Amino acid sequence: MFRINENYLKLPGSYLFSTIGKKVGEYSSANPDKEIIRMGIGDVTLPLCPAVIERLHSAVDEMSRQETFMGYAPDLGYEFLRNAIVENDYKARGCDISADEIFVSDGAKSDSGNIVDIFAEDTKIAVTDPVYPVYVDSNAMSGRTGAYDEAAEKWSGVIYMPCTSENGFVPELPRETPDVIYLCFPNNPTGTTLTTEQLQVWVDYALKVGAVIIYDGAYEAYITSENVPHSIYQCQGAEACAIEIRSFSKNAGFTGTRLGFTVVPKALKCGGVSLHALWARRHGTKFNGAPYIIQAAGAAVYSPEGRKQTGEQIAYYMNNAKVIREGLIGAGYDVYGGVDAPYIWMKTPEGMKSWDFFDYLLEELNIVGTPGSGFGPSGEGYFRLTAFGSAENTVKAMERIKAGKA
Numbered sequence: 001m002f003r004i005n006e007n008y009l010k011l012p013g014s015y016l017f018s019t020i021g022k023k024v025g026e027y028s029s030a031n032p033d034k035e036i037i038r039m040g041i042g043d044v045t046l047p048l049c050p051a052v053i054e055r056l057h058s059a060v061d062e063m064s065r066q067e068t069f070m071g072y073a074p075d076l077g078y079e080f081l082r083n084a085i086v087e088n089d090y091k092a093r094g095c096d097i098s099a100d101e102i103f104v105s106d107g108a109k110s111d112s113g114n115i116v117d118i119f120a121e122d123t124k125i126a127v128t129d130p131v132y133p134v135y136v137d138s139n140a141m142s143g144r145t146g147a148y149d150e151a152a153e154k155w156s157g158v159i160y161m162p163c164t165s166e167n168g169f170v171p172e173l174p175r176e177t178p179d180v181i182y183l184c185f186p187n188n189p190t191g192t193t194l195t196t197e198q199l200q201v202w203v204d205y206a207l208k209v210g211a212v213i214i215y216d217g218a219y220e221a222y223i224t225s226e227n228v229p230h231s232i233y234q235c236q237g238a239e240a241c242a243i244e245i246r247s248f249s250k251n252a253g254f255t256g257t258r259l260g261f262t263v264v265p266k267a268l269k270c271g272g273v274s275l276h277a278l279w280a281r282r283h284g285t286k287f288n289g290a291p292y293i294i295q296a297a298g299a300a301v302y303s304p305e306g307r308k309q310t311g312e313q314i315a316y317y318m319n320n321a322k323v324i325r326e327g328l329i330g331a332g333y334d335v336y337g338g339v340d341a342p343y344i345w346m347k348t349p350e351g352m353k354s355w356d357f358f359d360y361l362l363e364e365l366n367i368v369g370t371p372g373s374g375f376g377p378s379g380e381g382y383f384r385l386t387a388f389g390s391a392e393n394t395v396k397a398m399e400r401i402k403a404g405k406a
């Protein structure tokens with residue numbers, strides 16, 4: 001008789017956003033006249049920019065003609081896209097990354113979930129707390145996280161690195177030595193960043209203890225501060241200890257179109273084995289490439305028009321972030337993030353539990369956000385609002401918060 005992967009049964013219950021969806025659904029069915037403003041899920045709302053749409057159309061036309069039709073994409077992705085990535089995201093920032101170190105994919109979620117495939121079964125992972133849940137859950141699915149403690153909301157085999165207002169949301173080096181360290185900056189959910197010097201500490205540490213850093217830079221495009229690195233490869237020695245994962249979702253609105261990439265430098269080795277070779281093998285075996293039309297559209301993001309238009313979209317969201325930040329500060333809340341990220345992380349008032357504050361916002365102000373505790377135990381007492389809504393709704397939400405009523 002077949003057996004299932006029992007690690008799946010260890011995963012804790014309902015998913016954060018389905019619980020939120022259920023609560024909001026019940027509230028709006030009971031109160032159909034209320035206008036609910038959604039600032040919960042981190043999905044973009046602006047349509048794809050004209051440069052991307054034009055290239056999508058022309059790439060579709062290419063697929064209709066015998067001479068320009070494209071079948072399976074090359075394993076690593078089309079060279080035109082990998083070259084554009086190298087020029088714009090790496091060379092322009094002084095990083096020594098070459099096109100054959102880039103693996104184009106269908107997004108950062110898949111890559112951050114799949115990367116576990118190339119590490120040993122007894123790999124010890126370290127994550128920041130709160131954290132984007134995919135890193136922990138994907139390791140739990142492959143049996144690397146030990147037992148789940150419901151009360152503590154922690155896995156026995158995971159090293160948690162609390163990021164709270166007390167340490168300025170900067171993780172401290174762990175006492176126990178991890179094999180793989182997940183870092184995401186600008187951070188989801190806290191919206192905070194590390195300076196180049198702070199990230200260099202992690203690179204030096206990983207090199208010293210022989211760990212790998214999985215660096216998730218999905219929100220890189222939102223960085224506005226000078227001393228915040230856009231890539232981990234801006235730190236010295238990072239090519240020998242870091243894998244970087246990037247996405248077209250938040251910089252260019254590809255959440256529904258799907259495109260991302262992972263950088264595995266050839267210098268990154270375990271003993272004599274290159275991680276690049278392992279990931280190439282994994283990618284070539286289990287993934288058959290992002291669609292040509294989507295990769296063509298991705299390259300259009302780097303065209304002069306594409307850069308200008310996506311830049312305007314980011315500026316639109318960041319203006320919302322400013323409105324939220326200033327609105328909340330004006331209303332007396334402790335507020336973090338929102339300067340280099342589309343996420344605003346706030347302390348709940350008077351030590352209120354995250355879910356109680358969720359209920360208060362939904363029922364009294366008709367605003368939906370995300371309870372911080374959903375991202376890990378150190379998120380308790382915090383709350384996340386996103387800047388991805390419309391400018392009108394963002395202003396309206398802040399008016400409600402200031403007035404204390406809907």
Ligand SMILES: Cc1ncc(COP(=O)(O)O)c(C=O)c1O
Pocket residue numbers: 042106107108109110112132184188216218246247248249254255259260
């Ligand atoms: C930190 C982080 N990484 C990755 C993703 C997923 O990116 P993608 O849409 O490319 O799968 C998200 C999406 O919210 C995210 O917050």
